Amino acid sequence: MEDISPLAVAIIVCEIGFWVVLAAGLAARYLLRWRRTSVVLLVGTPLLDVALLAFTVVDLRGGGEATLVHGLGAAYxxxxxxxxxxxxxxxxxxxxxxxxxxxxxxxPPKRGPEKVRHEWREWGKCLVGAAIACAVMALLSFVVASPEQTEALWGVGGWMMRLGVVTGIWLVAGPLWSVLAAGSGRRQDA
Structure with missing residues (x-):
């Protein structure tokens, strides 16, 4: 069995940590009625993202070569x-x-113009997420490490290309599909 990457463990810990901090924040707010504690916990969730980025930087600065997991970390x-x-x-x-x-x-709305607006908004978040991930990968590739060290992030078949594919699929399956469905619904109602 192959060793598990420390970065993969960090991603898993950050994901679990997000849900634990979220649950603790909501428990503090609604079960214990500790409003300030709740706000501190919920506002603290992005610190997990900062920790993951720091761990990735340390890994690459230490001479590590970017792998599938580094791209997954940036996407996460x-x-x-x-x-x-x-x-x-x-x-x-x-x-x-x-x-x-x-x-x-x-x-979320099920149909009509509200559904179309909702789908465009969600796709916009997808686009922002992909842009942030690509910016992080560019930072890792050209500031933290060398392009040779990080080819898995930006090279052919790399993570930037994968994020482009995901964003394109989301565009077609989300907002464009809802636009077509809303248009066909209007024609059927006429």
Whole structure:
């Protein structure tokens, strides 16, 4: 069995840490009624992203060669920044409803112009996440390490290309599909 990359472990720890800090923040807010503690915990979730970036920099500065895992770390970081606030808001709405008598969580629209706007907004977050990931990979490739050391990030078949494919698929399956569905729905109603 091949050794597990320390960076892969760091990514897993950061993901688990995000959910643990989120749960602790929401428990502090709704079960213990510690509003300030809750805010500190929830605002602290991006520190996990900073820790992951620092760990990646240390790994590459130490002479490590970028692998699939380094690209995954950059992608995780980008999408965590882009979608983190939405995930926290989603969880907050559900916990507030379940444990504090809050209103039912807002559901995404199922059809119509609202659905189209929602899909474009979500795709915009995807684009922001991919852009942040690519910026991190560029930083790693040209500032922290050498391009030769980090070819797995930007070379042919590298992570930047993969993120472009994911963003393109999301564009087609998300906003463009909802635009087509909204257009065909209007024609059927006429």
């Amino acid at each position: 970081l980008g999408f965590s920044v882009a979608f983190g606030h939405s995930v926290i808001r989603w969880a907050d709405q559900h916990v507030a409803h379940r444990f504090a008598g809050g209103p039912p969580p807002v559901k």
